Amino acid sequence: MNQTEKKLIKINMDENRRGLIRKMFGKMKQYDVTAKGIQGRKIKISDNHWVIDFASCNYLGLDLDKDMSNTILKEIDNWGVHPSWCRLVASPDIYNHLEQKISKLIGTESCIIFPTVTLISIGVLPALVGKTGVLILDKSAHETMYEAAKIARDNGAVLESFKQDDFAALERILIKHRDNPRIVIMVDGVYSMSGDYANLPELVKLAKKYKALIYIDDAHGFGVVGEKPSKKYPLGKKGNGIVKYYGLDYENIIYVGGCSKAYSSLAAFIGCSQVMSAFIKAFATPYDLSGPCPIASLATLSQGLKINEKRGEKFRLKLWNLTQKALKGLRAQGYTVINRTGFPILSVHIGDTAKLIKTANFLFKEGILVTVAPYPMMKKGEEVHRISITAANTEEDVGQLIAAFGKIRKINII
Ligand SMILES: Cc1ncc(COP(=O)(O)O)c(C=O)c1O
Missing domain, CATH: 3.40.640.10 (Type I PLP-dependent aspartate aminotransferase-like (Major domain))
Incomplete structure (x- = not known):
């Protein structure tokens, strides 16, 4: 690395809160993950390690819907790729x-x-x-x-x-x-x-x-x-x-x-x-x-709006039910879960960055991918694991999420 570049980066890392955030994430396996493959909401990390995705915000599950890609080629034929x-x-x-x-x-x-x-x-x-x-x-x-x-x-x-x-x-x-x-x-x-x-x-x-x-x-x-x-x-x-x-x-x-x-x-x-x-x-x-x-994105948006008219209510009911199951299961284990509305974003309060890193690494090992929010992304004492649920998640996925958080309790890592 060139010395000027090295100096510039060091000063920025030291003076900006993002430098500290980067250092925190550097200690976590749930950071900058490479997905080597995807099957439903399961992500392949390596041949023998898959994680269930609770970090996706594709709420309606349309990213994995077979009907989504139908119009892409037609629109690209019409307009070119970009x-x-x-x-x-x-x-x-x-x-x-x-x-x-x-x-x-x-x-x-x-x-x-x-x-x-x-x-x-x-x-x-x-x-x-x-x-x-x-x-x-x-x-x-x-x-x-x-x-x-x-x-x-x-x-x-x-x-x-x-x-x-x-x-x-x-x-x-x-x-x-x-x-x-x-x-x-x-x-x-x-x-x-x-x-x-x-x-x-x-x-x-x-x-x-x-x-x-x-x-x-x-x-x-x-x-x-x-x-x-x-x-x-x-x-x-x-x-x-x-x-x-x-x-x-x-x-x-x-x-x-x-x-x-x-x-x-x-x-x-x-x-x-x-x-x-x-x-x-x-x-x-x-x-x-x-x-x-990109034209492909306009085409998928167009198709998504059509799918929403036909199947949107079904997706949203599934989202609601999966969220309720996750909320009940996590709260039953004594976790404080921030969610007053039933919207499919749940933040599990951990309240300490060292414990957050420890539990993030444990969850990843157990096959669960969440969004980790340490200090200084959050104020000290407000650190959380954010779980987002989509209609492409399954009851079994949510069951495994609850079980993994349950193990954290049982082996006393917080
Ligand atoms: C509330 C909110 N606003 C804006 C954004 C950024 O959206 P975009 O990626 O479309 O810029 C996000 C992304 O996560 C978000 O959560």
């Missing part, structure tokens, strides 16, 4: 079909597809607040919004933050900036570590009172939660997102959905009014400075 126009120049017609279909599904006037949620946040949030507006970040919201907010702050915007669900604190910030005509509150629709749902009714009340907009990152919720939740359909129906889950309209709301989780396709979208859509096309830099989604 027409690389930025969207400002031209877009293959498949974009228009998808945008109309998604707008109809979620109930917005308009919709624009970008490759990722991160690109949307980085492009749209600084554009919304310009040089003098205010961004108000929920501290539990996804880090990519914070990254986007830092760009806005660099342009001159003010960045404030509040603790999730602390509406008194949020209101104090709104009062402080009440004369500012550009205020945007940023929240996750479904929180990525807890599976909590944003309390949209309260947020909307405040946003309306203080003439603010709410920017919702529903990367996890889109495809999983949806309209008219009931006893029979606890996650709601159609998977049309957190706003529909609450039966709200989109006044004061800009909705961002991700397709790389539930729909297993590299794409994301922003759902908004026609006027906002025209503004975003003119102001969001990824629309003109960055590339489009």
Whole structure:
């Protein structure tokens, strides 16, 4: 390694919290894993070591669905593998079909597809607040919004933050900036570590009172939660997102959905009014400075939306039942499992990074792959194993998950 490069990396490793995170992960087998093969939700690590995947967020299991790939070749025949126009120049017609279909599904006037949620946040949030507006970040919201907010702050915007669900604190910030005509509150629709749902009714009340907009990152919720939740359909129906889950309209709301989780396709979208859509096309830099989604991803998204119409409710019921089984099994063993909603994200509290590393390595040996969240990804005392469940997991998979956590208890490694 060149000396300049070595020095540069060392300084960054020492001064940035990511350096410490890297050191923690360096001690874990559940890090940067190479999958040598996949069979259902089982991943081959070596000839005699397979792990069950509880780290995937392909909630509907569409990544493994045989019907998903049917339209890829046809669309590639139509458009080539990757027409690389930025969207400002031209877009293959498949974009228009998808945008109309998604707008109809979620109930917005308009919709624009970008490759990722991160690109949307980085492009749209600084554009919304310009040089003098205010961004108000929920501290539990996804880090990519914070990254986007830092760009806005660099342009001159003010960045404030509040603790999730602390509406008194949020209101104090709104009062402080009440004369500012550009205020945007940023929240996750479904929180990525807890599976909590944003309390949209309260947020909307405040946003309306203080003439603010709410920017919702529903990367996890889109495809999983949806309209008219009931006893029979606890996650709601159609998977049309957190706003529909609450039966709200989109006044004061800009909705961002991700397709790389539930729909297993590299794409994301922003759902908004026609006027906002025209503004975003003119102001969001990824629309003109960055590339489009691969055609294969647009094709799988199109196919995924069709499959959702036919089999979506079945997938979501399976997701709900597997999650309930995991919650009951883990809690029965005395674990504190963070999950108030029944959404298929479960965080098992370990609360100590050394113990977290030890248990992560044990779980991996026992054939269970989870997402490990050590300090300083989490605050000290809040370290967790995050389990995500998909419709491609089985009852047996969940049984093995519970059994592996049970062994941790029995052999006293925590
Ligand atoms: C809540 C949330 N927002 C955004 C992202 C990033 O999404 P993308 O990969 O589409 O940029 C993630 C990824 O895990 C996420 O969990």
